Amino acid sequence: MPKAYENAGVSVEAGYEVVNRIKAHVARxxxxxxxxxxxFGGLFDLASLGYKEPVLVSGTDGVGTKLMVAKMMNKHDTIGQDCVAMCVNDILAQGAEPLFFLDYIACGKNDPALLEQVVKGVADGCVDAGAALVGGETAEMPDMYDADEYDLAGFTVGVVEKSKIIDGSAIAEGDVLIGLPSSGIHSNGYSLVRKILFKDHDLTVDSKPEELGGETLGEEILKPTRIYAKPLKPLFAGDDLLHGVAHITGGAFIEKVPRIIPEGLAAAFDITSWDVPPIFRLLEKLGDVDELEMYNIFNMGIGMVLVVAPDKVAEVERILDQEQERHYTVGRIVKDVDGTRVQLHKGM
Amino acid sequence: MPKAYENAGVSVEAGYEVVNRIKAHVARxxxxxxxxxxxFGGLFDLASLGYKEPVLVSGTDGVGTKLMVAKMMNKHDTIGQDCVAMCVNDILAQGAEPLFFLDYIACGKNDPALLEQVVKGVADGCVDAGAALVGGETAEMPDMYDADEYDLAGFTVGVVEKSKIIDGSAIAEGDVLIGLPSSGIHSNGYSLVRKILFKDHDLTVDSKPEELGGETLGEEILKPTRIYAKPLKPLFAGDDLLHGVAHITGGAFIEKVPRIIPEGLAAAFDITSWDVPPIFRLLEKLGDVDELEMYNIFNMGIGMVLVVAPDKVAEVERILDQEQERHYTVGRIVKDVDGTRVQLHKGM
Known part of the structure; x- marks a missing residue:
């Protein structure tokens, strides 16, 4: 058995133990x-799925400093779902069926029990997304990471028929914006969240601000990011039901929505049309954050925005109801007036 | 412009600057x-390539603590190539044509000029591999990473015809092992490399050990990992020229070679059949590392091992000569005697 490498802080044995521990999770x-x-590589037999003109859609993301909240709570079994969600929701925004996922975990010291928890969360997310966990890398990097520190990134690939790619080009004036609820903060803005709650204020993950109705701050802000694969699948299968899909993540409404809106048009939101979850109001108040900036950082309760032609709205809503997916009419597509491509109104 | 987020240590502006700076590199x-x-996701039109039964092959990897050597040298424009190489060489081992790549960079402070250097290296690697850089994520994670610290991981996807997957199942007794040279240490074992050179001995990246013939230690150990896409491409195109391909990376000969050898057989290497580059002898001597363990950690000068039927050896060698790729006959496939699937001999 290698000794020099162990002495340099890299445990080959612990690496093998991780591989053994995660087998059952991968199998799920x-x-x-x-x-x-x-x-050496993960295999996926694309031909077996019968796509005629397959276009691959890929995405990569991490979970930001939400990881530090997981560490504060010493709860590591859901952060993997966040990672899958951040990647998969991006490829869903182009109409893709998630196929597979790979994870990258870098750590200071290989703690097989902890890493198993992380991968358990990744596998839970993959099951929810319908994606197979076909590969991954666990890198033990002493000196670069502290012994109890790790980072997590992920990568996903999906497929969509060329004729069914959703890219926003079909969006037209009068289209309706339908919002799907987020589960909370999801995985963006945590450097600000941590600053407001734990640096600028004397709160801890165990604090129970009355706004949260009994939940601890830690429970609220560690809630895993939703994965929208299940409710979107029957919408993708339908007949041109969606003109556009925007994943509300870093940059939120102000940056992510314009990405799919054609020139000359704008997405006009009525931000009074859904209930903003209490955690966002709490952050806005405690941090004295400008309300507009809140919509540039956080999802404010809406994780996905669907752009739907007026004559398809009833069908989309019927399918979402069938999927037991809550939904809100949050705005519509209008003429662009100032080149911003997104407008936030209070009432419309 | 957002202020609260900037104050929390996340610069949205610097993020935009990175996107602008890397555009030209991505275009290449x-x-x-x-x-x-x-x-939201990177697109790849697979149908346009005309594969009949496409199987996707994917891989993910980082570059380990070679990153710390880049930092010691303040040279960040080649570590990206290492990242691409580690991922792409894995999928080449199954016969895949690299299609696309995505990178994940996590950093403590977004330094657009530095990150551009990193992505330049990623793009150089992608060009060498024939893979398009279709996406990526730059995550600014203050508190988790120091201001001058970053990590880098990558993901790649390639494609292979189902009938041409190389998985080692065709390997037979008498097959010849052909080694392709590495460019140096590649991207594994750097925790041990740094310990031996910089902790246990008083060397620096500027030291010039006589064994290296005038080169500094830093130059030698930061040499980018080779990407084997170009020399392997014509071999993949040929008629069943390769029974197996092993990428010699973490775990090196002892762990990576057995991965492709069918039960009952073993790869017998004559480790005197190629010149081990001086850096490995230096590490072995300075670190007093057991010789066998060296072959369990480092590539020892061989980055890829090809397994070739005896009657195809001449054709494979002709093609490698044409590609101006050096190659060594490093051993052959024999009956397994002790279940190890790999044997290291001095002379055979």
Whole structure:
């Protein structure tokens, strides 16, 4: 058995133990086409799915400093779901069916029990997304990370028929904006969240601000990011039901929504049309954050925005109801007046 | 413009500057099928490549603490190539044509000029691999990373015809092992490398050990990892020229080679059959590392091992000569005697 490498702070044995511990979690994510971990790369038999003109859609993301909240709570079994969600929701925004996922975990010291918890969360997210966990890397990097520190990034690939790519080009004046609820802060803005709550104020993860109705701050802000694969799947299968899909993440409404809006048009939101969850109001108040900036950093309760032609709204709402997915009419597409492509109104 | 987020240590402006600075580098990696960055996910039109039964092969990896050497040298424009190499060489081992790549960079403070250097290296690697850089994430994570610290991970996807997947199952007794040279240490074992050179001994990146013939230690150990896409491409195109391909990376000969060898067989290497580059002998001597363990940590001068049927060796060597790729006959496939699947001999 290697000794020099162990002495340099890299445990080959712990690496093997991680591989053994995660096997059952990986197995849970099996899906048609996926060949599992083996050889050097993860295999996925795309031909078996029968796409005629397959276009691959890929995305990568991490979870930001939400990781530090997981560490504060010593709860590591949901942050993996956040990572899957951040990646998968991005490819859903172009109409793709998630196929597979790979994770990258870098740590200061390989703690197999902790890493198993992280990968358990990744696998939970993959099951929710319908994506197979076909590969991953666990890198033990002493000196670069503290012994109890780790980072997590992910990567996903999905597929969409070329003729069914959703890119926003079909968006037209009068289209309706339908919002799907977030589960909370999701995985953006945590440097600000932590500053407001734990640096500028004397709160802890165990604090119970009355706004949260009994929940601790830690429970609220560590809630895993929602994955929208299930409610969107039947909408993708329908006949041109969606003109556009925006994943409300870093940059939120102000940056992410304009990404899909064609020139000359704007998305006009009525920000009074849904209930902003209490955590956002709490952050706004405690941090004295400008209200507009809140919509530039946080999802404010809406994790996905769907752009739907007026004559398809009833069908989309019927399918969402069937999927037991809550939804709000949050605005509509209008002529752009000032080049911003997004307008936030209070009442419309 | 957002103020609260800036005050929390996340610069939205610096993020935009990075996006602008890397555009030209991303553009250099354009290739047939790739749709570039845009929307929420990276697009790749797989149908346009004309594969009949496409199997996707994916891989993820980082560069380990070689990053710390880049930091010691304040040279950040090649570590990206290492990242691409580590990912792409893994999927090449299954016969895949690299299609696209995504990078994940986490940093303590967004330094656009530095990050541009990192992405320049990623793009150089992508060009060498023939893969398009279709997406990426730059995450500014104050508190988690020091201001001058960053981590880098990558993800790649390639494609191979189902009938041409290389998985080692065709390997037979008598097959010849052909080694392709590495460029140096590549991207594994750097925690041990740094310990031996910079902790246990009083060397620096500017030291010039006589074994290296005038080069500084820093130059030698920061040499970018080779990408084997170009020399392997014509071999993949040939008629069943390769029974197996092993990427010699973490775990090196002892762990990576057995991965492709069928039960009952072993890869017998004659470790005197190629010249081990001086850096490895230096590490072995200075670190007093057991010779066998060296072959369990480092590539020892061989970055890829090809397994070739005896009657195909001449054709494989002819093609490698044509590609101006050096190659060594480093061993052959024999009956397994002790279940190890790999044997290291001095002379055979």
């Amino acid at each position: 994510t099996a899906r048609p086409g996926a060949g599992g971990i083996g050889g | 990696t354009a290739r047939p099928g790739a749709g570039g960055i845009g929307g």
